[in-house]
Amino acid sequence: MKPGIFLTSAAASVAALLSLGLTGCKSGGGDTIKVGEFASLTGKEATFGTSSHEGTLLAIEEINAAGGVLGKKLELLTEDDQSKAGEPANAVNKLISKDGVVAILGEVASSRSLEAGPICQQAGIPMISPASTNPAVTKTGDYVFRVCFTDSFQGAALANFATEKLSAKKVAVLTDVKSDYSKGLASNFKERYLKNGGQIAISLDFNGGDKDFKGQLTAIKGAGVDAIFLPGYYTDVALICKQAKDLGITVPLFGGDGWESETLLSIGKEDVNGNYFSTHCAADQGTPKMTAFVESYKKKFNGKTPDAMAVLGYDSAMVLAEAMKRAGTTEGPKLRDAIAATKDYEGVSGKMSLNAERDAVKALVFIKIENGAFKYSATVNP
Amino acid sequence: MDFIQQAINGLGLGAIYALIALGYTMVYGVLRFINFAHSDVLMLGAFAAFYIAPKIEKVCGPQSVLGVILVFILVALICALIGMTIERLAYRPLRHRPKLAVLITAIGVSLFIEFTCQNPNVLGSATRPFPQLAAEKQFHLGSAIVGSTDLLVIAVTAALLAAMWFIVQKTRIGTAMRAVSFNQQASLLMGVPVNKVISFTFGLGSALAAIAGILYSMKAPGIEPLMGVQPGLRAFIAAVLGGIGNLPGAVLGAVVLGLLETFAGGIPELSNYRDAIAFGILILILLLKPAGLLGRATIEKV
Numbered sequence: 001m002k003p004g005i006f007l008t009s010a011a012a013s014v015a016a017l018l019s020l021g022l023t024g025c026k027s028g029g030g031d032t033i034k035v036g037e038f039a040s041l042t043g044k045e046a047t048f049g050t051s052s053h054e055g056t057l058l059a060i061e062e063i064n065a066a067g068g069v070l071g072k073k074l075e076l077l078t079e080d081d082q083s084k085a086g087e088p089a090n091a092v093n094k095l096i097s098k099d100g101v102v103a104i105l106g107e108v109a110s111s112r113s114l115e116a117g118p119i120c121q122q123a124g125i126p127m128i129s130p131a132s133t134n135p136a137v138t139k140t141g142d143y144v145f146r147v148c149f150t151d152s153f154q155g156a157a158l159a160n161f162a163t164e165k166l167s168a169k170k171v172a173v174l175t176d177v178k179s180d181y182s183k184g185l186a187s188n189f190k191e192r193y194l195k196n197g198g199q200i201a202i203s204l205d206f207n208g209g210d211k212d213f214k215g216q217l218t219a220i221k222g223a224g225v226d227a228i229f230l231p232g233y234y235t236d237v238a239l240i241c242k243q244a245k246d247l248g249i250t251v252p253l254f255g256g257d258g259w260e261s262e263t264l265l266s267i268g269k270e271d272v273n274g275n276y277f278s279t280h281c282a283a284d285q286g287t288p289k290m291t292a293f294v295e296s297y298k299k300k301f302n303g304k305t306p307d308a309m310a311v312l313g314y315d316s317a318m319v320l321a322e323a324m325k326r327a328g329t330t331e332g333p334k335l336r337d338a339i340a341a342t343k344d345y346e347g348v349s350g351k352m353s354l355n356a357e358r359d360a361v362k363a364l365v366f367i368k369i370e371n372g373a374f375k376y377s378a379t380v381n382p
Numbered sequence: 383m384d385f386i387q388q389a390i391n392g393l394g395l396g397a398i399y400a401l402i403a404l405g406y407t408m409v410y411g412v413l414r415f416i417n418f419a420h421s422d423v424l425m426l427g428a429f430a431a432f433y434i435a436p437k438i439e440k441v442c443g444p445q446s447v448l449g450v451i452l453v454f455i456l457v458a459l460i461c462a463l464i465g466m467t468i469e470r471l472a473y474r475p476l477r478h479r480p481k482l483a484v485l486i487t488a489i490g491v492s493l494f495i496e497f498t499c500q501n502p503n504v505l506g507s508a509t510r511p512f513p514q515l516a517a518e519k520q521f522h523l524g525s526a527i528v529g530s531t532d533l534l535v536i537a538v539t540a541a542l543l544a545a546m547w548f549i550v551q552k553t554r555i556g557t558a559m560r561a562v563s564f565n566q567q568a569s570l571l572m573g574v575p576v577n578k579v580i581s582f583t584f585g586l587g588s589a590l591a592a593i594a595g596i597l598y599s600m601k602a603p604g605i606e607p608l609m610g611v612q613p614g615l616r617a618f619i620a621a622v623l624g625g626i627g628n629l630p631g632a633v634l635g636a637v638v639l640g641l642l643e644t645f646a647g648g649i650p651e652l653s654n655y656r657d658a659i660a661f662g663i664l665i666l667i668l669l670l671k672p673a674g675l676l677g678r679a680t681i682e683k684v
Binding site for chain 2: 047083204205211221248
């Protein structure tokens with residue numbers, strides 16, 4: 001936790017205590033509406049968590065600059081879960097019972113959203129995940145929402161992409177057996193790809209964190225495929241692309257939103273060029289909302305280009321604020337109903353509606369890696 | 383053909399394990415205990431090179447042979463110092479305690495280094511790109527492809543194996559190491575400077591770890607504080623497989639392990655059992671031939 005955040009939250013809790021003593025009303029009756037956030041600000045997925053946090057921060061600032069919600073300013077209380085299992089539960093419990101937040105924003109990683117979901121559900125506090133794509137996340141309860149698509153949609157879109165755009169008749173699938181995300185995406189991909197008439201020539205596994213993938217890649221090269229589907233996270237993906245090039249593999253590799261990190265480019269260098277991945281949105285996709293967002297984000301964060309996680313962090317806070325306005329209150333059940341009624345909301349990441357499963361129905365984009373940079377390639381509608 | 387390519391891949395992987403296993407087995411040979419911090423010294427070596435290489439590059443020019451050799455020498459010296467410091471602070475005070483105490487301390491030192499380095503104010507836990515020290519080339523042998531880094535690893539491993547053998551068998555300090563290994567108490571009585579010998583052994587083992595760390599990062603150029611854990615475990619298994627304390631045995635064990643892992647990786651039904659295969663081998667060898675492939679059975683005095 002940053003000292004600044006600690007001080008503000010400490011000051012805020014003192015203020016809340018004082019107002020409690022003076023007016024005798026429940027917290028939330030103060031001058032601000034408290035919104036909780038838990039994120040991986042340090043640890044393994046720190047780049048993801050930091051981005052989504054910065055996006056959220058920007059949204060809250062803009063909402064307050066425009067006069068706040070229901071006549072009050074929003075106050076964001078952030079807890080760092082260090083990318084560790086077990087920490088999200090502590091963070092969310094603290095936010096709800098000690099800080100008295102009216103809603104929770106977080107997390108990027110599905111496994112950590114799955115941990116916090118039941119706690120929010122039990123407390124009757126709505127939770128919106130910016131970027132957890134695992135289908136199980138919103139199944140934890142009817143108070144849990146997300147502003148991103150699910151892996152069943154992403155897997156199917158990737159399969160269509162392989163068939164139509166890459167014209168691949170035969171692919172290899174290389175799955176990270178240590179990751180639920182990778183396994184889920186692989187099975188969703190396979191289902192649709194086989195339906196499309198494609199053929200899976202070879203299916204191999206690796207362990208996330210391995211450094212040598214030549215055994216698998218040699219077998220894939222021998223199988224003579226048109227493309228390689230690689231649903232994994234960026235550090236492994238970078239090394240796999242490099243070793244594929246070393247072994248003389250020339251067919252494209254493609255994967256999902258786990259690829260999106262600058263680290264992929266800095267480790268993989270020219271060896272990642274010519275490959276594709278799907279993600280939520282692209283900074284250069286050219287929509288007016290995105291262009292405006294990129295500009296204000298760059299202004300606030302020293303010229304840094306926002307990634308999809310930053311955009312989704314921003315959208316999650318905006319969807320929440322919009323629902324508060326429609327509900328006219330921050331009471332749990334009414335706020336929940338208002339979020340669930342979100343329809344045709346124009347977010348930075350695109351137009352979205354929440355379906356009966358509380359998942360966002362929205363388009364995804366494909367990005368091609370060219371000359372060591374991410375280039376917007378196509379939008380796929382649901 | 384796939385088979386030849388896989389054999390080449392396996393040798394490349396095995397050679398890296400061998401380099402790490404040499405350090406494990408040498409320390410065990412002299413002190414009869416497993417230095418679990420060895421794999422963390424490897425990681426520290428990779429990070430030392432990460433910081434030193436760009437500075438050397440400024441002086442010697444990008445990817446120059448002299449520059450690469452300088453990086454190796456400097457990092458080996460730094461890690462030798464780190465290894466000697468670890469021995470002085472953590473292991474020497476416990477030398478006359480039961481072996482178990484030292485073993486537990488070794489695990490403690492390992493965890494201490496890993497978690498300290500993961501702190502954002504030290505190294506941080508994010509993966510970082512390792513600088514490209516030398517130009518990479520691919521050589522075609524028929525349809526099979528050999529990378530220059532793999533060839534370099536094999537050459538360095540062979541050279542270091544020979545050098546280690548020479549030091550242990552033919553030099554004064556090597557004779558002293560063998561004497562300490564045989565009987566510490568008696569060596570002390572015969573005037574062998576036991577502390578110096580042990581310090582030297584740790585320095586040498588850590589220098590080996592440093593070289594392995596650089597080569598490992600050249601092969602897979604993403605480095606982070608936990609990068610040593612997996613190869614360290616494999617190298618430990620390789621050392622046990624070959625006969626712990628036996629230098630050629632460590633290399634043989636590592637090559638066998640590297641080949642098995644690579645071939646398993648290419649078979650759909652086996653590709654997610656690479657870890658299981660490594661540990662299966664460890665269990666089998668302990669059951670069937672505890673002294674390892676090249677080791678001689680000895681009676682352990684407890």
